[in-house]
Amino acid sequence: MHITHNIPTRKEIEHLGVYVPGKPIEEVKRELGLERIAKLASNENPYGCSDLATQAMIREVGKASLYPEGTAPDLVEKLGAKLGVSKESIIVGNGSDEIIRLLTRSYISAGDEAIMADVTFPRYETNVQIEGGVPITVPLTNGVHDLASMLSRITSATKMIFICNPNNPTGTIVAAQELLSFIEQVPSHILVVIDEAYYEYVTDKTYLHTIPLLAKHSNLIILRTFSKIYGLAALRIGYGVMHPTIVQALIKVKEPFNTNRLAQAAAVASLEDESFAVQCAQRNEAGRTFLQAELAKLGLACYPSQANFLMVKLGEGRQGHDLFQALLAHGVIVRSGNLLGYADTIRVSIGTEQENEQFIHALQDIWG
The missing domain is CATH 3.40.640.10 (Type I PLP-dependent aspartate aminotransferase-like (Major domain))
Incomplete structure (x- = not known):
């Protein structure tokens, strides 16, 4: 039996959108059958937490x-x-x-x-x-x-x-x-x-x-x-x-x-383990510098980031959602700029050295 629901919500929330988080690793593995996934979508710390x-x-x-x-x-x-x-x-x-x-x-x-x-x-x-x-x-x-x-x-x-x-x-x-x-x-x-x-x-x-x-x-x-x-x-x-x-x-x-x-x-x-945080910050700076240099070689500019992510300007009429999908097929999860306010961008979190290289290699493969 189908029961209709006609109880109205508060008017303040009628037109609210639902927050869309970065795509989880487990979901991508299930959908695409991939084992090696680099999740660079949610600005997480790729080095985990302190022991x-x-x-x-x-x-x-x-x-x-x-x-x-x-x-x-x-x-x-x-x-x-x-x-x-x-x-x-x-x-x-x-x-x-x-x-x-x-x-x-x-x-x-x-x-x-x-x-x-x-x-x-x-x-x-x-x-x-x-x-x-x-x-x-x-x-x-x-x-x-x-x-x-x-x-x-x-x-x-x-x-x-x-x-x-x-x-x-x-x-x-x-x-x-x-x-x-x-x-x-x-x-x-x-x-x-x-x-x-x-x-x-x-x-x-x-x-x-x-x-x-x-x-x-x-x-x-x-x-x-x-x-x-x-x-x-x-x-x-x-x-x-x-x-x-x-x-x-x-x-x-x-x-x-x-x-x-x-x-x-x-x-x-x-x-009590500030050395862990300091080390993570240093690794992040190295990764940020590496990605900015490699992206520049591909003709891509970024906003001048001081965080653990980069917002990459794609230019040439490219859409962030299209690149998001293409990278997903390569086992790299980023955030599409379509969800963030700038459709012609992607946001990529800075990962481990291996993850950063996987991202760059995937980009090189996608754009020749």
Whole structure:
């Protein structure tokens, strides 16, 4: 018997798209019957996580029947000591994307505006829309946030501004002095959310260090994650640093046990193995340099990335989706620019030396 369903959803979510993640390795193996797959689609750490994190997870498995501590106090204390901020200034989330959701849940009401780039991490826009807010999107300039234009879009309805730095998917950063000036010009009643998910990969010496600015700017929020450099993407754990009053507001609306025991233990252990993170950053820089040089030999340019991925401009009327499909047949998974806002691009994560070479060889094969 066929039963019709006619219960309407909230109008705010009627036209929302579904987030499309990078294609999983297992799915490609099943579909194409390939064994050697290079997944360069989701900006994951190709070197896994620290051995200390693995050992911490194994120890914590014995406590799987117990609920975790709701505010991850050990991790918060460790982060506070590392960053030089009070533990009351830190909140831990189920990935830093949960903190984005908590921010919009706490501070965005119907009709409120939130300013963001037109091509950036899509969860900013989605979460604003879910709360009935209005996303105000400002075009990037050569793949970089146009901070002057973002300032000009501030109105009496503006409640929040998002800046992804380095930006996903372009990998670009904004100039330090320009960002500092921007933060100083935004009215203090508007939240400025700086998403620094990829900041550990940055090698540009002019990159603005935002943590010291928290003492002066109570409307500043900094988001970071253990998913990238620390290789804990599967565990879903990230954190935000902000004024303690904002932390308390977010705690009111978060789930009681939003981060699990294994994630908390692994994150604490990861902070005790900074040499692992440093080594991953160095390998990433080498891979980034290699790919940029090899892509240039093929006549392909990239946005100037400071992250663990490159957004490659295909040119000549080429479509990212077509190249995505062609690379898939070679066992290389990337992200099509059609899904990211620039149809004539692909985004490729920087992998191991072997994976990077597999990607380049596949491109050479596809384009002769």
